[in-house]
Amino acid sequence: MSPDAHTSAGEQVGAASTPAGESFEMFVRAIAPELLAYFGRRVSPSEDAADCLGETLLVLWRRRDAFPVAHSDRRAWTYGIAHHVLKGHRRSATRRIGLTERLRQDVRVSTQFGAHSEDDAALDAFARLSEADREILGLTVWEGFSLADTAEIVGIRPEAARARYSRARQRMRRLLAQGDGVAG
Numbered sequence: 001m002s003p004d005a006h007t008s009a010g011e012q013v014g015a016a017s018t019p020a021g022e023s024f025e026m027f028v029r030a031i032a033p034e035l036l037a038y039f040g041r042r043v044s045p046s047e048d049a050a051d052c053l054g055e056t057l058l059v060l061w062r063r064r065d066a067f068p069v070a071h072s073d074r075r076a077w078t079y080g081i082a083h084h085v086l087k088g089h090r091r092s093a094t095r096r097i098g099l100t101e102r103l104r105q106d107v108r109v110s111t112q113f114g115a116h117s118e119d120d121a122a123l124d125a126f127a128r129l130s131e132a133d134r135e136i137l138g139l140t141v142w143e144g145f146s147l148a149d150t151a152e153i154v155g156i157r158p159e160a161a162r163a164r165y166s167r168a169r170q171r172m173r174r175l176l177a178q179g180d181g182v183a184g
Helices: 003-010 024-040 048-062 071-111 120-128 131-142 147-154 158-180
Strands: none
Touching (some): 048 071, 120 131, 120 158, 131 147, 131 158, 147 158
């Protein structure tokens, strides 16, 4: 068939025509359900298949100038792009899983009192403080916030935070002194 025999099919308003006459948009609309099924069988969770399809369609659109002339090459070209998108998705998932696992480990370590101190007497004394005292001391000592920042976090005036911090430190010292005489 001559290229002129297909020109009317590709002359739709806004359609990117190929030399063979089939519009790029028509081809993509026809192959999109196939690609969605391709991704649906290969990604987990399956909801990610739509994201992979969207990424593939974006790449196809950006590379539409390289759209193969021969109809027989179009499907393979499209699946090649889909394959690269799938590889990228898998790499991202692997990185995400690794980062999530590292974050879980960091959270596990940082939430254990022993992660910051080996002093059982200090940890015991800290545990016996009121929740308000633990929060003031924890935010300033462990988390490194200034008293002004701690006040803002807790929702009190900076002057009140300074007074509470001072009283919490006194109570902590008293509890530590009491603990020195107790066998543990």
